[in-house]
Amino acid sequence: MRFAILGAGRIGIAHVSTLMAQTGVSELLVADLDPARARTAAESVGAASHGTIDDAFSFRPDGIVIAAPTPAHAELILRAVRAGIPTFCEKPLAESLASSVAVVEEVERHDVPVQIGFQRRFDAGYRAAKQALEAGDIGELRRLHLLTCDPTPPPAEYIPQSGGIYRDCHIHDFDILRWVTGREVVSVFATGTNRGAAFFGEAGDVDESAALLTLDDGTLATLQGSRYNGAGYDVRMELAGTLGNRSVGLDDRVPLTSAEPGVGFPAGTPWPNFQERFAAAYSAELAAFVSVAAGERPSPCTPREALEALYIAEAATLSRAEGRSVRLDEVRG
Ligand SMILES: NC(=O)c1ccc[n+]([C@@H]2O[C@H](COP(=O)([O-])OP(=O)(O)OC[C@H]3O[C@@H](n4cnc5c(N)ncnc54)[C@H](O)[C@@H]3O)[C@@H](O)[C@H]2O)c1
Missing domain, CATH: 3.30.360.10 (Dihydrodipicolinate Reductase; domain 2)
Structure with missing residues (x-):
């Protein structure tokens, strides 16, 4: 399966290596507004490429992982869901209550799974x-x-x-x-x-x-x-x-x-x-997301729960x- 990661900062770079280690992940594209960060993160693992946010969507991934700053979450989740791509997004759902409610309402109108990154559940x-x-x-x-x-x-x-x-x-x-x-x-x-x-x-x-x-x-x-x-x-x-x-x-x-x-x-x-503290939990939550993207299970942490x-x-x-x-x-x- 092909995945794209949007955002290669503190958590994004960790998710790059965690995702590449999952069974079933064959290709990964790392995208960041800062091309040097995307390249560095991609080069930190084998078999990963890098590009812009638009490149990530053109790549037609089976799943998208959003690790961009919180103010970018709402727009990126909705772009991915409108493109029909199963989506994992880091917490919190969005930067404001109003945009979080809007994301939940629109996500629930689509039949595309979205998982929010509360790794303690794993x-x-x-x-x-x-x-x-x-x-x-x-x-x-x-x-x-x-x-x-x-x-x-x-x-x-x-x-x-x-x-x-x-x-x-x-x-x-x-x-x-x-x-x-x-x-x-x-x-x-x-x-x-x-x-x-x-x-x-x-x-x-x-x-x-x-x-x-x-x-x-x-x-x-x-x-x-x-x-x-x-x-x-x-x-x-x-x-x-x-x-x-x-x-x-x-x-x-x-x-x-x-x-x-x-x-x-x-x-x-x-x-x-x-x-370090949550390395095993991040791995288990991304393994769950690979299963979600494969259509094998529903999202274990929906936007509605993140809104609560x-x-x-x-x-x-x-x-x-x-x-x-x-x-x-x-x-x-
Ligand atoms: N679950 C956890 O334990 C955990 C831990 C840390 C951070 N987070 C969450 O992850 C998100 C990122 O946090 P961080 O600490 O990695 O931030 P960071 O600032 O270290 O990294 C963010 C990266 O995203 C890039 N970026 C900025 N705008 C973007 C956009 N529109 N599209 C794609 N990339 C973009 C930046 O260039 C940067 O490389 C935040 O929402 C934060 O709440 C979760």
Whole structure:
């Protein structure tokens, strides 16, 4: 099968090698607005060619992977769907709520599968936690904590087009919260601060974040994030209930140091970045997309589900801006 990747930046270049390693992928074209980036990414693997965005569509691929910046997602998804090409697009669905709703409505009028890139759904730990909750091993869920911390900020130029920390980063937490628990968020109180580089504040964004989320069964969830977690890349989820608990991400590479004398855990090298922490998950999600493009399975993460995660991010963004709790009904309306 033939694939094209649009965007060869931080995540795009990783997807190039991950996609080429999948069974069933014979040809790959890498396209970027910057021809040098497309060429470098293509040359990093064998059997890949490079070109412009128009070249990627003329190539008539069996599937398109969009790894361009968030403001380009809506236009590229719709161009691919109108051309009848199965599409994978990185999160978030689009840069604004209005364009995300428009994308969902148009995608649902076509019979072309679209998969959004929430790779945590393919991570072994999150999958095991979901199974444990569904099997009743945790009992009735009472407590949930989510954590997403980068060791260092993304490049300064990334931030103004990212949509802010809730849409860009915590959207992963919002999606996995819904997916693991099967529950909806009804209200959010979010806050954040600027302790780091001036470019966060200049873009109206924060580099330290926290939120309290209430689920539709009354479960309280807390969330924290940072762009300056010196110990490493720390992504975790804790679920606790009336019978037991599960901790996702608590492995030998978790960037934690115990203060207890004699404790040797964790023994490994801390996760340095998202590319290493989620390498297996990215591979599994792109393997799923190859099956989607082959018509063997439906999309495992539709634009409609991505929109649900975006509603939570919108509520969190509004909550932080106005310093009040925001009900999801308000942003849906
Ligand atoms: N799932 C994840 O874990 C994850 C991780 C990082 C980024 N992302 C998402 O991936 C997207 C890209 O992020 P990044 O960090 O790789 O950004 P980046 O800035 O490193 O790379 C973006 C690339 O796209 C190119 N580009 C710009 N406009 C384009 C267009 N219209 N068509 C094609 N290419 C274009 C740029 O030249 C650049 O090479 C963002 O939407 C981001 O939210 C997801």
